Amino acid sequence: MPEVTRTGRSTLVVHADREVHPSGAVAPPIYQSATFAADDADEFARVALEPRGKDFYTRYGNPNHAQVAAIVAELEGTEAALVTASGMAALTTAVLALVSAGDHVIGQKSTYGGTASVLLNLLPRLGVATTLVDQGDPGAFAAALNRNTRLILLESPSNPLLQITDLRAVADLARAHGVVTMADNTFATPINQRPAEYGIDLVWHSATKYLNGHSDVSAGVLAGPTRLLDRVWDTAILTGAVLGPVDAWLLLRGMRTLPLRMSRHNANGQALAEALSGHRAVARVHYPGLPSHPQHDLAKCQMSGFGAVLGVELAGGYAAADAFLGRLRHSRRAASLGGVESLAVHPAAMWRGMLSDTQIAASGVPSGLIRLAAGIEDAADLVHDALAAADSVIEYEDSPTRPKEPVS
Numbered sequence: 001m002p003e004v005t006r007t008g009r010s011t012l013v014v015h016a017d018r019e020v021h022p023s024g025a026v027a028p029p030i031y032q033s034a035t036f037a038a039d040d041a042d043e044f045a046r047v048a049l050e051p052r053g054k055d056f057y058t059r060y061g062n063p064n065h066a067q068v069a070a071i072v073a074e075l076e077g078t079e080a081a082l083v084t085a086s087g088m089a090a091l092t093t094a095v096l097a098l099v100s101a102g103d104h105v106i107g108q109k110s111t112y113g114g115t116a117s118v119l120l121n122l123l124p125r126l127g128v129a130t131t132l133v134d135q136g137d138p139g140a141f142a143a144a145l146n147r148n149t150r151l152i153l154l155e156s157p158s159n160p161l162l163q164i165t166d167l168r169a170v171a172d173l174a175r176a177h178g179v180v181t182m183a184d185n186t187f188a189t190p191i192n193q194r195p196a197e198y199g200i201d202l203v204w205h206s207a208t209k210y211l212n213g214h215s216d217v218s219a220g221v222l223a224g225p226t227r228l229l230d231r232v233w234d235t236a237i238l239t240g241a242v243l244g245p246v247d248a249w250l251l252l253r254g255m256r257t258l259p260l261r262m263s264r265h266n267a268n269g270q271a272l273a274e275a276l277s278g279h280r281a282v283a284r285v286h287y288p289g290l291p292s293h294p295q296h297d298l299a300k301c302q303m304s305g306f307g308a309v310l311g312v313e314l315a316g317g318y319a320a321a322d323a324f325l326g327r328l329r330h331s332r333r334a335a336s337l338g339g340v341e342s343l344a345v346h347p348a349a350m351w352r353g354m355l356s357d358t359q360i361a362a363s364g365v366p367s368g369l370i371r372l373a374a375g376i377e378d379a380a381d382l383v384h385d386a387l388a389a390a391d392s393v394i395e396y397e398d399s400p401t402r403p404k405e406p407v408s
Helices: 009-015 041-049 063-076 087-098 113-125 138-144 167-176 226-239 245-255 258-276 296-302 317-327 347-353 357-362 379-391
Strands: 080-084 104-108 129-133 149-155 180-184 202-206 220-224 282-286 309-314 331-333 342-345 369-373
Touching (some): 009 258, 063 220, 080 087, 080 226, 087 113, 087 149, 087 180, 087 202, 113 129, 113 149, 138 167, 220 226, 258 282, 258 309, 258 379, 331 379, 347 357, 347 369
Parallel strands (some): 104 149, 149 180, 180 202
Antiparallel strands (some): 202 220, 282 309, 309 369, 342 369
């Protein structure tokens, strides 16, 4: 029977893992085993040393891990992928594998709070210097480079300001200086953007979000060339940030519908951004799919869709943002994003558990910003809900005094 060439992404998510651990089962089994037996000494030695293996010990790899990795690598257009227990595990394990005391790492000012905390709090304790730059200016990355720079961490679109990084420009700069680049592709997903196509070395995801898509798994994944992933794997088996087989299986099941879900997520994100951008209570909507976004043209060049996350900046500031959240009916106040349900958070409140007030202010996150992540509900319902919530906070006035509230 002639081999069928599979190029469509909906086809890839269904079939790319078929030969990883062949079975007659149409739905892949859950390999709920901590260890695997070998037939003889030679086989035991081989599987024990195989990077990112699947038949030795689950901390080293598991068939369900390998199935997820096969699909992610195909979607991202990379040689291989590595599964971890969370997106932060993917990031920290890779960073610990690639840099040492005395090295220098460049990151973005606009980035996820956990990533910022790695750059500002963790790495300096380990003797690694860090510099955060304006991601909208490729020249800022060049200015920050020094002879000890080993790694550049990127995120596009960024969390929660939805700023765009010129991936090709930074990748070309880094490669010319022998520096490794890593890009967080969680918000875009490989359906909307493939950083490796622009020269980025490693791509990581909080697979908790869109790759899984159902808010029932904590997982991470790192994709890139085998030579780099083998280095990261050596560190991963020491840190032990391993994903359980059941969670890997749930992630695998969630990825089967990723292209279908992202089509709806993209449409809902665009609809909400357009509806809220002209509202009296809204000072600004941060969304790369809007022509008003300062990097809209760059986003159109790098992305095939603009995602479901938007930053809604309330004119009434902190108090208005809190009230807006409380009035939403279809978008629940909860951390995370990327599930079938709509979620919304107040970053200035949520990130106080990871960053100091000074660090949050330095990131440029306004006190009245809401991060709204559209699910797959009917767009008309989400738009009506958001507009009604915005109507209710028109009279709020921005106040320089931010009320103290518990960390969520």
